[in-house]
Amino acid sequence: MKSYEVNFDGLVGPTHNYGGLSYGNVASQSNSQQSSNPKEAALQGLAKMKALMEMGFQQGVLAPQERPDVAALRRLGFSGTDAQVIERAAKEAMPLLVASCSASSMWVANAATVSPSADTADGRVHFTAANLNCKYHRSIEHPTTSRVLGAMFADQQHFAHHAALPAVAQFGDEGAANHTRFCREYGEAGVEFFVFGRSAFDTRYPAPQKYPARQTLEASQAVARLHGLRDEGVVYAQQNPNVIDQGVFHNDVIAVGNGEVLFYHEDAFLETEHMLAELQGKLANVGGKFQSICVPRSAVSVDDAVRSYLFNSQLLSRPDGSMLLIVPQECQANERVWAYLQSLTSSGGLIREVKVFDLKQSMQNGGGPACLRLRVALNETELAAVNPGVIMTAPLYGSLTAWVEKHYRDRLSESDLADPQLLLECRTALDELTQILKLGAVYPFQIN
Ligand code: SUG
Numbered sequence: 001m002k003s004y005e006v007n008f009d010g011l012v013g014p015t016h017n018y019g020g021l022s023y024g025n026v027a028s029q030s031n032s033q034q035s036s037n038p039k040e041a042a043l044q045g046l047a048k049m050k051a052l053m054e055m056g057f058q059q060g061v062l063a064p065q066e067r068p069d070v071a072a073l074r075r076l077g078f079s080g081t082d083a084q085v086i087e088r089a090a091k092e093a094m095p096l097l098v099a100s101c102s103a104s105s106m107w108v109a110n111a112a113t114v115s116p117s118a119d120t121a122d123g124r125v126h127f128t129a130a131n132l133n134c135k136y137h138r139s140i141e142h143p144t145t146s147r148v149l150g151a152m153f154a155d156q157q158h159f160a161h162h163a164a165l166p167a168v169a170q171f172g173d174e175g176a177a178n179h180t181r182f183c184r185e186y187g188e189a190g191v192e193f194f195v196f197g198r199s200a201f202d203t204r205y206p207a208p209q210k211y212p213a214r215q216t217l218e219a220s221q222a223v224a225r226l227h228g229l230r231d232e233g234v235v236y237a238q239q240n241p242n243v244i245d246q247g248v249f250h251n252d253v254i255a256v257g258n259g260e261v262l263f264y265h266e267d268a269f270l271e272t273e274h275m276l277a278e279l280q281g282k283l284a285n286v287g288g289k290f291q292s293i294c295v296p297r298s299a300v301s302v303d304d305a306v307r308s309y310l311f312n313s314q315l316l317s318r319p320d321g322s323m324l325l326i327v328p329q330e331c332q333a334n335e336r337v338w339a340y341l342q343s344l345t346s347s348g349g350l351i352r353e354v355k356v357f358d359l360k361q362s363m364q365n366g367g368g369p370a371c372l373r374l375r376v377a378l379n380e381t382e383l384a385a386v387n388p389g390v391i392m393t394a395p396l397y398g399s400l401t402a403w404v405e406k407h408y409r410d411r412l413s414e415s416d417l418a419d420p421q422l423l424l425e426c427r428t429a430l431d432e433l434t435q436i437l438k439l440g441a442v443y444p445f446q447i448n
Pocket of ligand 1: 020109110368
């Protein structure tokens with residue numbers, strides 16, 4: 001049976017703004033308070049989805065969330081009508097209003113961890129919504145994420161959904177941003193690679209000194225158990241705490257994998273040799289031939305990797321077996337990174353082509369091409385069981401573009417977030433979106 005890697009991209013929400021909310025994420029911190037352009041952000045994301053679809057890749061779309069999250073503000077003690085809740089939060093606790101307005105659910109690499117059916121004990125595709133517990137503005141995403149994923153992958157014969165892990169730092173889980181899967185074919189058993197930043201309970205593992213390590217070993221292990229993965233099909237590795245301290249807040253900022261290939265920076269991991277040997281051995285057991293491409297620090301420094309988001313690229317398999325790298329334009333703007341990419345594609349290796357995308361609106365908050373997509377490996381039968389409303393087609397691209405043009409503002413600054421009208425605009429837009437994507441009622445304003 002045929003199988004595919006389907007990329008579901010997050011549609012940028014109408015409140016996309018630069019709130020400076022993510023300590024440890026250099027771009028988020030350095031662009032804090034700048035005014036944003038939600039319309040441009042959404043159109044840039046849609047252009048990437050359309051381009052991948054036109055290149056022949058399977059492409060889907062994942063809906064944004066209702067913001068401001070008035071229910072979250074109510075839980076923090078603000079009361080009255082929705083407009084009063086927003087006005088009071090703006091007056092008394094602006095940082096909480098900013099957090100409740102974040103469009104951060106667009107980075108769907110953090111929405112969930114997904115294990116394909118060939119890896120799981122019950123032969124279904126498993127999803128665990130990420131608790132995103134490290135940042136308040138992200139920790140409020142998972143209830144809606146779960147409902148949206150449930151509406152996209154509703155068929156219980158093929159899809160199993162798990163609630164987010166307990167909402168405490170010991171089980172901090174950032175989803176697929178710290179998870180990669182290696183395999184020969186997407187429909188065959190593979191090796192799931194979980195990268196953690198620290199251990200919550202075992203003091204032998206070092207931790208970063210400056211910035212938080214968002215993902216714990218214990219969270220990764222819990223996800224592997226929930227998904228029914230075999231020990232022989234899992235490898236755990238620790239991210240180098242020094243690179244977390246240099247702004248590598250997720251593993252997908254320093255490494256990306258696909259098929260049998262891991263593309264990574266020399267400084268990405270601890271005990272790299274041991275990890276590579278384990279990946280090689282376990283992939284060999286399921287008939288695969290593991291290959292790694294290490295980018296030396298002499299060619300690209302960690303700082304250049306963080307600024308350019310070289311590793312936050314999408315590594316895609318082409319029908320002839322070669323690979324294509326989708327990178328943000330910041331890679332082209334960085335002389336050393338661009339020189340490295342030229343030498344990589346001309347070296348006769350597996351990665352033959354680089355395609356550049358303008359994702360500046362998202363990049364300014366630390367979200368590159370890979371952050372914007374959730375990969376779901378599906379066989380033909382499973383793909384047919386996905387809600388067809390969320391699969392990208394030329395007509396859907398047209399409808400979504402028109403929808404963005406109709407509902408989105410082209411400028412948003414912090415003071416605009418205090419405008420209760422923004423909530424109404426967002427709800428009107430999302431109500432229409434659920435009809436376009438055929439999701440049913442998934443938002444709090446639709447179900448309460
Ligand atoms: O969690 N930025 C996101 C970026 C997530 C990127 N995802 C991956 N690497 N997979 C984060 O730090 C910034 C929001 C703000 O500051 O307004 C933010 O949440």
